[in-house]
Amino acid sequence: MTTRYAVVLAAGQGTRMKSRLYKVLHPVCGKPMVQHVVDQITRVNADKIVTVIGHGAEDVKSTLGQKIDYVLQEEQLGTGHAVMQAEEQLGRLEGTTIVVCGDTPLITSETMEALIKHHEDENAKVTLLTAHAQDPAGYGRVLRNEDGTVSKVVEHKDANDEERLVNEINTGTYCFDNKTLFKALKRVNNNNVQGEYYLPDVIEIVKNDSETVAAYRTPSFEETIGVNDRVALSEVERIMKARINANHMKNGVTIIDPMQTYIGADVQIGQDTVIKPGTLLTGTSVIGEDCVIGPNTEVIDSTIGNHTSIRQSIVSESDVGNQSVIGPFAHIRPHSQLGNEIKVGNFVEVKKSKMGDGSKASHLSYIGDAEIGKDVNLGCGSITVNYDGKNKHLTKVEDGAFIGCNSNLVAPVTVGKNAYVAAGSTITDNVPGEALSIARARQTNKENYISQIQEKQNNHGRKE
Structure with a gap:
């Protein structure tokens, strides 16, 4: 040749x-x-x-x-x-x-x-x-x-x-x-x-x-077609998008609405994955087989495992394992590594963190600069308090731990294996494995408090 x-x-x-x-x-x-x-x-x-x-x-x-x-x-x-x-x-x-x-x-x-x-x-x-x-x-x-x-x-x-x-x-x-x-x-x-x-x-x-x-x-x-202005740029974008989408469909990917699906030139998608409308897959993202991505989801420079679902969410520069569920309305920020069978639910943000297999953060939580072990449950409103105004600090939650709702884990801090953190706690010290940690004011019930207040108000009114 x-x-x-x-x-x-x-x-x-x-x-x-x-x-x-x-x-x-x-x-x-x-x-x-x-x-x-x-x-x-x-x-x-x-x-x-x-x-x-x-x-x-x-x-x-x-x-x-x-x-x-x-x-x-x-x-x-x-x-x-x-x-x-x-x-x-x-x-x-x-x-x-x-x-x-x-x-x-x-x-x-x-x-x-x-x-x-x-x-x-x-x-x-x-x-x-x-x-x-x-x-x-x-x-x-x-x-x-x-x-x-x-x-x-x-x-x-x-x-x-x-x-x-x-x-x-x-x-x-x-x-x-x-x-x-x-x-x-x-x-x-x-x-x-x-x-x-x-x-x-x-x-x-x-x-x-x-x-x-x-x-x-x-x-x-x-x-x-040569691109000399923004009109031509738009035209070649349209043609390239259609070409890319068609190639993926020919290779076994279902795209529900190609007109409302944007896939970058270097994205890889496995067979039998379904892409729903409003989805953007960009950069060097790799999507596994039998996934459901979208609707209204953005995946940027990320790797997604097989049989994983992501809907109404953003995943950026991160890895998500197999059989995981992300969203709706979750935000996986850069440098996060989520294992297999993970659940990250609505209004949960994960940043520069690891989550082991089987762990869950189902709603309304922030996980930043953290290492979460396997089979950990992060209750609603769990927060890793990672920033002291100057530096970021690491939170560790070991395998099998249970973090109750509305808990603040003030880093640097470690919650040991199979430990429990009671709902509403603010944890500032390490929690040993198998322990129950309660870090909140003791509840006090004042009997007949309302009737006493009302009586005082009535007496005050009669004096006037």
């Missing part, structure tokens, strides 16, 4: 986005659009990926990481000029180079693979990726000879009336024989209105050298 290389064009400013965020870093289904492009290129086994950066260069490098190479285009002088910046890394190498724009997040590895295969099968020096557009206005048109070979590519503004009737458009993605590409780029000039060096000019140069110029038409125009 021919050695493969890739150049990702990601140097443009994207002024039409009207944003402080650099264009190719705008997220589509939770992932920067340039990351979508690089991820797909990686799947076609490119031996070297070179990303051309300019505006927001450091942010792009930080996003994509160190597994790819970068070149800086200090001045944006056109697409041909951008690719030329990669000459030092690629110019002397033999192989096939694919050039893709960083603002085309919908393009797939399958389309790239088909383009490369067509390029190599045709023994071409240049192969264009083309598509059929219902409304081709603004796109360069691909004109073909009677035998189907490419005659030329003409930009919309330069096309005559007859040429503008052509619906096959140049998508801006290309395959090149690598050495031919960099030799031809040296012959590209900037004798045009914009004073820029255009990559499509290579096509005419190669054609004039009597080399083969081919075109592969993708059946999916949607894949070729």
